[in-house]
Amino acid sequence: MQEHILIIEDEQIALKNLEHILLKDGYKITAVDSGTKGLNLIKSKIFDLIITDYKMKKIDGMQILEHSRELQPYAEVIMITGYATVDNAVIAMKEGAYHYIAKPYKLDEVRQIIKQALLKRSLQMENQSLRKQLDQKAKLPEIIGNSPSMLQVKKTIAQVAQTDISVLILGESGTGKELVARAIHSLSSRKKHEMVAFNCGSFSEDLMANELFGHEKEAFTGAMKTKKGLFEFADQGTVFFDEIGDMPPSMQVKILRVIQEKEIMRVGSTQTLGVDLRFIAATHRDLRHEVDQGHFRQDLYFRLNVASIILPALADRKEDIPLLAYHFLAKKNRDMGKSIKEIDRITMDLLANYAWPGNVRELENIIERAVAMENSEVIYPEALPDHLTQLAIETYRTAPEGKIPTMKEQEKRYIQWVLEQTNWNKTRAAEIMEIDRVSLWRKIKAFKLE
Numbered sequence: 001m002q003e004h005i006l007i008i009e010d011e012q013i014a015l016k017n018l019e020h021i022l023l024k025d026g027y028k029i030t031a032v033d034s035g036t037k038g039l040n041l042i043k044s045k046i047f048d049l050i051i052t053d054y055k056m057k058k059i060d061g062m063q064i065l066e067h068s069r070e071l072q073p074y075a076e077v078i079m080i081t082g083y084a085t086v087d088n089a090v091i092a093m094k095e096g097a098y099h100y101i102a103k104p105y106k107l108d109e110v111r112q113i114i115k116q117a118l119l120k121r122s123l124q125m126e127n128q129s130l131r132k133q134l135d136q137k138a139k140l141p142e143i144i145g146n147s148p149s150m151l152q153v154k155k156t157i158a159q160v161a162q163t164d165i166s167v168l169i170l171g172e173s174g175t176g177k178e179l180v181a182r183a184i185h186s187l188s189s190r191k192k193h194e195m196v197a198f199n200c201g202s203f204s205e206d207l208m209a210n211e212l213f214g215h216e217k218e219a220f221t222g223a224m225k226t227k228k229g230l231f232e233f234a235d236q237g238t239v240f241f242d243e244i245g246d247m248p249p250s251m252q253v254k255i256l257r258v259i260q261e262k263e264i265m266r267v268g269s270t271q272t273l274g275v276d277l278r279f280i281a282a283t284h285r286d287l288r289h290e291v292d293q294g295h296f297r298q299d300l301y302f303r304l305n306v307a308s309i310i311l312p313a314l315a316d317r318k319e320d321i322p323l324l325a326y327h328f329l330a331k332k333n334r335d336m337g338k339s340i341k342e343i344d345r346i347t348m349d350l351l352a353n354y355a356w357p358g359n360v361r362e363l364e365n366i367i368e369r370a371v372a373m374e375n376s377e378v379i380y381p382e383a384l385p386d387h388l389t390q391l392a393i394e395t396y397r398t399a400p401e402g403k404i405p406t407m408k409e410q411e412k413r414y415i416q417w418v419l420e421q422t423n424w425n426k427t428r429a430a431e432i433m434e435i436d437r438v439s440l441w442r443k444i445k446a447f448k449l450e
């Protein structure tokens, strides 16, 4: 990469000289003969290094330095000065100049100083970008899942994050709607500002207006002080309406107005305030159906549903279950100071075959419970709640024959199944069945298993 150096020097000969030397050294050079021209360039282009004369008419070296610090925070500045003004150059260094070059130049010295300044800059940039990556990672919520439907979700998140359009997130309870909203905000240009989440089902209408819009002093009895609402807090950031389907009709109108007019009015005020907001809404309801039923305003629906993301139920992307289970295992280990290494095969089978009505949140809770209960290094089925382990028997009930099996048949199949799951480890199988090894051995004989 060719580094770009700006030279500002009002003595023509000195300027040409320096330009000549540095061009020969392979840098890209822009050379101008006044502080004014230099300042214009600083405002419009990005440089790696700025070399400026100290004494110039109108705009001098100190002013160039000052503007560079502000407009070109990653560029280094080198001050050129006559011997008479070396003291000033030292002051310039205190103000953030990298170094100075005293006239008349010693060529090698000039080269050396420039080289070092550029090295310092590139190291700084490297640190900067590393730090940025770390920051990003810390803030960006991790969305686990490699199933085709989740890959599509992630793609859409990345796309809509680049824009300011409203996004409607649909999905059953616990599928990760809030997580997705946070991801969009964190990837957007609004990430440095707030994302305010508001649950539309959890307030009475009066309180809701008060929360969202704030109020003026003495707007109502008990309003002692002016209070900012959530819309004001979220200014330049994102508003996340959770469970938008629960928003009462009177509030739907008010919110529509905020989206359309981009302004709000505190309760008890006559003064409008401009707000710059991005809207994301989520619901577990079929909002289209709510519109058809007349429960939700169509105009607001269209405003919110510029783009939509539909989160699949966990049962519809079973291939993500192992990934999620291990993700939560690591997370809960960290939270609880444990070091469980593995999820046993039968445990994983049970997890993979469960219906997950509570989706990812339920999986997270079950892994948390298992991590808390398990004292070994492996999560065995015993650490799962009963309704999950019952599934083993459930599996038989839906056996292929289509006829209801007898108790004996059921038992035979159950034992066979557990033995297969444990790779015929009879001790383990007996443990799972909560019978002793001798009984198991007798049953294996009786049912002619093997």
Ligand SMILES: Nc1ncnc2c1ncn2[C@@H]1O[C@H](COP(=O)(O)OP(=O)(O)OP(=O)(O)O)[C@@H](O)[C@H]1O
Pocket (backbone or CB within 6 Å): 142, 143, 144, 145, 171, 172, 173, 174, 175, 176, 177, 178, 179, 180, 284, 327, 360, 361, 364
């Ligand atoms: N794909 C995923 N990867 C990692 N964690 C996830 C994922 N999906 C959901 N979670 C986690 O599951 C939990 C529930 O997610 P979230 O609160 O976003 O769901 P929700 O759809 O808003 O649920 P509800 O409708 O109940 O409010 C959170 O702890 C979240 O971090």
Ligand SMILES: [Mg+2]
Pocket (backbone or CB within 6 Å): 177, 178, 242
């Ligand atoms: Mg939620």
